Amino acid sequence: MLRNKNQTKQKIITAVGGLLARDGFAKLGVNALAREAGVDKVLIYRYFDGLPGVLRSYAESTDFWPTPAEVITQDLGQPGDTGSAQIIGDIMVNLARALRNRPLTTEIMAWELVEQNELTNILFERREQWALNIIENYAFEHGQVPADLPALTALLNAAINYLIIRARTTPVFNLVEIDTERGWQRLENMIRELCSSYFSRP
Amino acid sequence: MLRNKNQTKQKIITAVGGLLARDGFAKLGVNALAREAGVDKVLIYRYFDGLPGVLRSYAESTDFWPTPAEVITQDLGQPGDTGSAQIIGDIMVNLARALRNRPLTTEIMAWELVEQNELTNILFERREQWALNIIENYAFEHGQVPADLPALTALLNAAINYLIIRARTTPVFNLVEIDTERGWQRLENMIRELCSSYFSRP
DNA sequence: AATTTATATCACTAATAAGTGACAGCCACT
DNA sequence: AGTGGCTGTCACTTATTAGTGATATAAATT
Numbered sequence A, B: 001m002l003r004n005k006n007q008t009k010q011k012i013i014t015a016v017g018g019l020l021a022r023d024g025f026a027k028l029g030v031n032a033l034a035r036e037a038g039v040d041k042v043l044i045y046r047y048f049d050g051l052p053g054v055l056r057s058y059a060e061s062t063d064f065w066p067t068p069a070e071v072i073t074q075d076l077g078q079p080g081d082t083g084s085a086q087i088i089g090d091i092m093v094n095l096a097r098a099l100r101n102r103p104l105t106t107e108i109m110a111w112e113l114v115e116q117n118e119l120t121n122i123l124f125e126r127r128e129q130w131a132l133n134i135i136e137n138y139a140f141e142h143g144q145v146p147a148d149l150p151a152l153t154a155l156l157n158a159a160i161n162y163l164i165i166r167a168r169t170t171p172v173f174n175l176v177e178i179d180t181e182r183g184w185q186r187l188e189n190m191i192r193e194l195c196s197s198y199f200s201r202p
Numbered sequence C: 001a002a003t004t005t006a007t008a009t010c011a012c013t014a015a016t017a018a019g020t021g022a023c024a025g026c027c028a029c030t
Numbered sequence D: 001a002g003t004g005g006c007t008g009t010c011a012c013t014t015a016t017t018a019g020t021g022a023t024a025t026a027a028a029t030t
Helices: A005-023 A030-037 A042-048 A051-061 A084-100 A103-112 A118-142 A149-167 A181-199 B005-023 B030-037 B042-048 B051-061 B084-100 B103-112 B118-142 B149-167 B181-199
Strands: none
Touching: A005 A030, A005 A042, A005 A051, A005 A103, A030 A042, A030 A051, A042 A051, A051 A118, A084 A103, A084 A118, A084 A149, A084 A181, A103 A118, A103 A149, A118 A149, A149 A181, A149 B149, A149 B181, A181 B149, A181 B181, B005 B030, B005 B042, B005 B051, B005 B103, B030 B042, B030 B051, B042 B051, B051 B118, B084 B103, B084 B118, B084 B149, B084 B181, B103 B118, B103 B149, B118 B149, B149 B181
């Protein structure tokens, strides 16, 4: 027993990530968390005032969501800019790849579909902010937003989220392998093709 | 107490639907089910050998998934046929509408993302079968399948599923209202536009 | 060194879960 | 009428959950 409050708090917060990654949100409870952290559960109540408080702290301590730099690989409106369609397509493909490398975020995204809590609320806010930034950047750099950009990104983003969440437990969706690189290549190609044909429609 | 085995079994099966619709899958357990059905829980074990057995029977007794007729409103390859793009777009929009009218199916689709059981397995099989039919019909009627039809329908289908599941608990996704007719109009338009521009790409 | 304060542990309650064994009552058939 | 089997009820065990009050022990302050 380390008589060190901060270190104990840290152990608890770290254990949240461990539990989520290993057993998923379904098994995340006060007892399990205390066991995982190797700490008495009373301390969860004392230091965090219960599980929601732990989640709040955990949310602040981690960055679930990809950074803008991770997703926006082109300088919009700059010399290298290869055009609207490719930019949006790139962003979506990058988002898909970034999320596929974040099993913890995936887990929380799944959670988000079942119940709302501190973690999922924060994830929600960040995503909305993220979407807003893309729209605003795009509008700013290109003068005007085409047709219904929010609807386009909402659809693609929703598809990506679903397939990534789904891939945790199922290898195939609608005849496409969602657990292999090959399958995701097909999906990425389709995302790009959809963007490019949408932006160059008559 | 009705001394009638079949009627009791029926009450239990019906109660599954009621519980799912009202409280969601998270609260579906043996005790809750017995309470809902107004039946002693021992009978769940005697007649169905536990909860999984009930789910199996329930799955056989209900049709979660939209019928082909509900989704395919055009006669493919017939005089009225308005072209590849519109057909696929129609199918997807119809699917979205059909699912939006099936809160129970939505609930089970959400469940499907969290764990696998008899119910979700059956739903999975039907969906794959459904997708296969569309592909085959399409290939048959139009001679050849364009580019990567499975990837296209997988993406659109995934997007639809996600947004419908999501709408249970959240009104907005990526700046689009997913709990109103107006928001879904935007999404439906985008689905159609994506299909039409994809099929008419150079 | 003695006392106070912060840190961690223990032991418990109350609620709920899945699952089981023994019993009560009705019905049909002998 | 009596017997056997089917239908339903009750009472219980075991395990797990969230949450709380009292207590021990290490560290800091006096």
